[in-house]
Amino acid sequence: MEVLEQISSLIQQGDNEKVLELTSKAINKNISPKDVLDEGLVSGMNAVGERFKNHEIFLPEVLMAARAFYAGMDQLKPLLIRGDLPDLGKIVIGTVQGDLHDIGKNLVGIMLRGAGFEVIDLGKDIPAQKFVETAKHEQAEIIGMSALLTTTQPAMKTVIELLREQGLNARIRTIVGGAPVSEEYAREIGADAYAYDAASAVERVKQLMEVE
């Protein structure tokens, strides 16, 4: 359907006003909300994720696209029935305690939502307990942690230890990332996965979900 292709391409251009307009138009044309979501909004964000991964576009374009995506989602959400919402899985993300950097973490959230995961973004400077409590309460499968500072990355380990103490580490998996974090560091602290950037975070999360 032409209008859905247009929505997808307008998301890639980051045009939130036109996305809003065309989403209402599609709804008025009686196109099913599920199709608007999958073939319009999510298709647009998938393309954005792919182009970001290939360095054809950068952070500003992704942020603009995300804004357009959310503009469409706001229109669509009240119309979607429960089964329509993408449910690849639920993931709790946040920047660890003591760390106030959230650009990378926000980007991961955008990419995961765009790929169809339900994301609960706790924000920045998040204590270990809060990660674990939220994941338990929301029955999330994964906790994603970000740290930009060498001083704060040990807080990732605290979260993983807390999961172990409560016997939750098999049910709730962990993925870590951020400038000072590496594959080796992730292994050393017992994280289930490491992602170098937002695009690979989506891939690793998909892998983790399949393992479950």
Place this chain on the structure above:
Amino acid sequence: MGPMLDRLKKGEVLVADGAMGTLLLDKGLQPGECPEALSISKPDILKDIARSYLEADADIIQTNTFGGSPMKLKEYGLEDKTEEVNQRAASLVREVVGDRASVSGSCGPSGALLKPYGDTEPEVLYSGFERQIGALVEGTVDLVCVETMTDLREAVLAVEAAKAVSAGTPVMATMTFDETARGFYTIMGVSVAEAAAGLQEAGADIIGSNCGNGIENMVRIAHEFMKVSSLPVIIQSNAGKPEMKCGRLRYPESPALFAEKAREMMAAGVSIIGGCCGTTAEHIRAIREVVDSRQVR
């Protein structure tokens, strides 16, 4: 010694200092603590660091003000300490180095994203940088170093603020690039050529790159800058991506490697060589020896 820009004009290669943050960690900075506040609470640590780089014979020594903009300090509730933090940091370094080295006022990113992709107005960043740099100049810095920038618009605002505060104070401006399949770009999508043109137009006196992903890539970035820059070029590399060894963080790249790469950078025509995260006084000493072996001071 003479003014720095004159020395560069004569073709002299200068040595800048190394890491600040990494050393503060070694000296007991706690997770979640504001690094810039140490200039007030524990000034002796900052004096020790400046002294160690002076003893390594660096020509340029930086202040502990990377996160000293009001935008950054606000995250710790210290916004109203902007003047004190920056002025104190500058005068501490001055006390130690006197006129034996140039004092460089560090000015890092605000952490905010500009409109339309973020929610911050350019005027907010401009006036914030003006406030920070004004205090640095009052603390008698010899130059201002706008560094680790990824958004060219933000870097330009900081350079312009520096020039508005003190037209006669030289400004260095450096950005941080990642390697992509299409060449080096910042996360915000700025190429080396775009950075060089934009920073020069904003009025920077010295341009280049800092931090990054290790010194091998930095040499390649240096070559790219030399191709497009008519201004002197500064390169301050980190010592590679940190690794966890036995529960301690270490940076993989040695002073010997820095010496070898400093030689390549001199050959490429780089004017100022220093370090970033993970480098120590030993790295700077190693660069100094290479520079001295190739030119008479």
